[in-house]
Amino acid sequence: MWMSSICFIWGVFFFFLSLFMFYWVIYLMMNNIVYFLEWEVISFNSVKIEMGVLFDWMSMLFMMFVFLISSVVILYSKSYMSSELNLNRFIMLVIMFVLSMALLIISPNMISILLGWDGLGLVSYCLVIYYQNIKSFNAGMLTALSNRIGDVLILMSISWMMNYGSWNFYFYLEFMKNDFEMLVIGGLIMAAAMTKSAQIPFSSWLPAAMAAPTPVSALVHSSTLVTAGVYLLIRFNYLFIDSYIINILLLLSGLTMFMAGISANYEFDLKKIIALSTLSQLGLMMSILSMGMGDLAFFHLLTHAMFKALLFMCAGLIIHMFNDIQDIRYMGGISLYLPLTSLCFNIANMALCGIPFLAGFYSKDLILEVVMMSNLNLFVFFLYFISTGLTVFYSFRLSMYLMVGDYNLMSVYNLYEEDYVMLKSMFILLVMSVVSGGMLVWMIFPYPYMIYLSLNMKLMVVYVSLLGGLMGYLVSVMKIYSLNKFIITYKLSSFLGVMWFLPNLSTYGLNYIFLSLGGKMFKNLDMGWIELYSVRGISLILKKNSIFYNFFHMNNFKIYLFSFIMWMVMFLFMLII
Amino acid sequence: MATVPILGLKTHSQKVCSLYKRALRNLESYYDRRNVFRYQAVLLRARFDQNAKECDLRKATELLKAGEEELFQIQHPIPKKFAQSPGGVAFERVVTPPDWVLDYWHPLEKAQYPEYFKKREERKKEFIAMWEKEYGQSDKKNSH
Incomplete structure (x- = not known):
């Protein structure tokens, strides 16, 4: 029964596909090969509509990660969605999503990018409204309409690119950098990427999209859909080097990182905290990208995908055990009842914080050191480091709420030991969350980055992390006579806790x-x-x-x-x- | 969950009870440790008890108004809700539509499943016959 289920078949299929992609990544990297296939659909008046695919190590590596996460998520859904009547429909939606993502990844052409991009938007809407209650309908509409802005911007850039006679942006990036029209297209693409990657002012849809089932959140709203914007900008990165519009992105993404970090500290919904943490990491990727280091952004994108998917899957299991309750105020002491899930959760959290030799450390530490080396102004510097501290702050707070203290929901309870179907798929990601950072740093960077810093600057990351951890401990400890910090700073907290009123704006x-x-x-x-x-x-x-x-x-x-x-x-x- | 009474006339004591319950729920959102919450709840109860013996209804109404205002001013932005209750994340997540919905289908919609609806009508008659056999016919005078 288990072997013949649709989840098992597709999960195993995607797993082997990801192994196949891994082989291709090695092959393309070792031989330094890029395959660019193109066939002409129609040609008239020197305008060519072509369908092309681009297989280079970057697209293959991203595909490998997407397929791996899809495979474990589909296996995980077998148990998580077991009471679902239309499991086939759900799995088909997930597969359509993965295929749209694959189309987006291998496209060197604006039209086929639009097809993938629109597919992502449409399928993610269907997945957000999967539980057809009012909350998910509202969240779905917000998600779809925010993403629709990006679709329209890409359509506008397509119509503008008709001037060049082809939509293969790949050929124009380096040669037409100083062309004003190409810069306008770049601006449109940048804004479109900001909608998909939920940067300010389009941030409010990402926490709202947590109305989707948790496997969907693990696949779609943590590691694949939201990184589509970052990936698109990585492809367009050449265009933005030395251009002034990228400074706007640097500011907005820095602010997104900071805003999401603060909001996560005020949030009580387990999934929304993780979503805001995703938003913060997306801000980090976008900001390092806007400083011209696409390779670092790509590196962080991949490591982040691993541990964030794992974090969501652990959260899903906890929510499953708590009968759909997501509020962390009801939880506590789960490390006693769900030890293996707690293990995975804590490792993923530590990887997110950048604890040495886990996946997040390699990318995050490198990014922060490069930031310190690159003579930025003080404002951006503070945004980076406060946000890093905030990451540790909310991770620590979350762990304290979940692991430490008493069970808070009801007086008689029986949390049983975990679901092995879910755990098996989580362990695959657990291994990847530990090893993928080291593995990728050897693969992606043939030459190490030269970092030259004074001791205190080098230890700055450690300082802010320790400070964040301490703050996380202090806010989550509640003594009987202690003043409630929330009520004392009520107005400020209300402002910071709801993403600076961004949901109200949109x-x-x-x-x-x-x-x-x-x-x-x-x-x-x-x-x-x-x-x-x-x-x-x-x-x-x-x-x-x-x-x-x-x-x-x-x-x-x-x-x-x-x-x-x-x-x-x-x-x-x-x-x- | 505690909600604001809206339907019908409420007595003063009902309104006070409602305010008390909502205030407790609000406290629960702020103080998530059980022992801390209990301590705060006792303090809240003491505040209510202070004015419990107030006989002057004008003054009592003023106190109630002030209480409502105070609660509104410190309403938690992310209130603690049970997942399946109204406002919770899983509210109406799994909805089973009742059987009578099918009776309100348009004839054109029904015509798409002729066999099912034919059988359904037969079953209805069988059910009524079974009911009447077991409990007897209903009195015509009582029916609308």
């Missing part, structure tokens, strides 16, 4: 204006003046005239007879004269 803020404007236009124009003068007015005039002419038409026999008699009378009269 829900009530936008919807109210446009809905009320639409309502007024409907009332005054559609149902008012336009109705009176164009539709109803014209039809009234035509109706009146038609009735008037109809009078002659219906009485035509009499009129003919009458005119005939008149004519005869006139004729006789003329004859007599």
Whole structure:
């Protein structure tokens, strides 16, 4: 039964596909080969529409990670979605998502990128509204519409690229860097990537999308969909070097990183905390990318995908055990009841914090050291380091809430030992969360980065991490006489805890204006003046005239007879004269 | 979960009880350790008990109003909700539509599944016959 289930079949298929991709990565890297296949669909007036695929080590490596995470997520769904009536539909949606992502990854062409991009948006909408309750419908609409902005921007860049006669952006990046039109396209692409990667001001959809089932969150909203924007900008990276618009991205992504780190500290929903942590890491990727280091962003993208997917899967298991409760205030002491899940959760959390020799350490530490080396202004420098401290802060707080203390939900309980189907798939990612950092750093960087820093600068990361850990401990310890920090700083906390009111901006803020404007236009124009003068007015005039002419038409026999008699009378009269 | 009473007229004591319950739930959102929450809940109860013997209804109404205002001012932005309750994450996640929904299908919709609906009508008659056999016919006078 287990072997013949759809989850097992597709999970194993994707696992072997990822192994195959791994082989290809090694082959392409060792021989320094890039395969670029292209076939022409149509050509007219020197405009060519082509379908192309690009197989280089980067796309293959990303595909390998996507397939690996998909395979474990599908295996995991076997147990997590076991009570689901339409499991086949769910798995098919996940597979469609993975295929859209694969199309996006291997596309060197704007049109096929749009196909993959739109596929991601559409399928992610279907997956967010999977549990068809009001919360998920709202979240789905917010997700779909925020991503739709990105789709429109890509469509605009496609129409602008028609000037060049081809949509293979790959050929234009280095040669047309100083061309103003190419820069405009770059700006559009940048904004589109910001919507997909949920940077400020499009951030609010990512925590809302946590209404999706947890396996979907693990695959879609942590490691693949949201990294599509980063990946697109990595492909366009040459265009942005030395251009001024990238500074805007640097500022916005730095702010996103900071904002998400702070909001995660105020959040109580287990999945939303992890989503905000994803947002913070996306900000990190985007900001290092905007400093021109696409390889570092790609490296962090891959390591982050591993431990974040694992973190989500652990969260899913915990939520499963707690009967759909996601609020961490109900949880506590789970390390006693779910030891293996706690093990995975803590390792993933430590990898996220950048504890040495786990996956996150290699990428995050390198990024921070490069930031210190690159003479940035103090503001950006602080954004980076405070955000790093905040990462440890919220991770520590989360662990304290989940692992330490008493079970908070009910007085009689029985948390049973874990689900082995889920655990098996989690262990694959556990191994990857430990080894993937070291593995990738040997693969991606043939020459090590030269880092030259003073001792205190070098230890800065350790300082902020220790400070973050201490703060995390302090906020999660609650003594009977201690003052509630939330109530004391109520207004500030309310502002910081809801992502700087960003959800209000993209829900009530936008919807109210446009809905009320639409309502007024409907009332005054559609149902008012336009109705009176164009539709109803014209039809009234035509109706009146038609009735008037109809009078002659219906009485035509009499009129003919009458005119005939008149004519005869006139004729006789003329004859007599 | 505690909600604001909206339907019908409420007595003063009902309103106070409702405020007390909502205030407790709000405290629960802030103080997530059980012992700390209990301590705070006792303090809250003491505040309510202080004015429990208030006989002047004008003054009592003022106190209630002030209490409502205070609760509104420190309402937790992320209140603690049970997952399956209204406002919770899993509220109405699994909905089983009731059987009578099928009776309200449009005839055109029903026509797409002719055999099923034919059988359904037969089963309805069988069910009524079974009911009447077991419990007797309903009194015509009582039916609407």
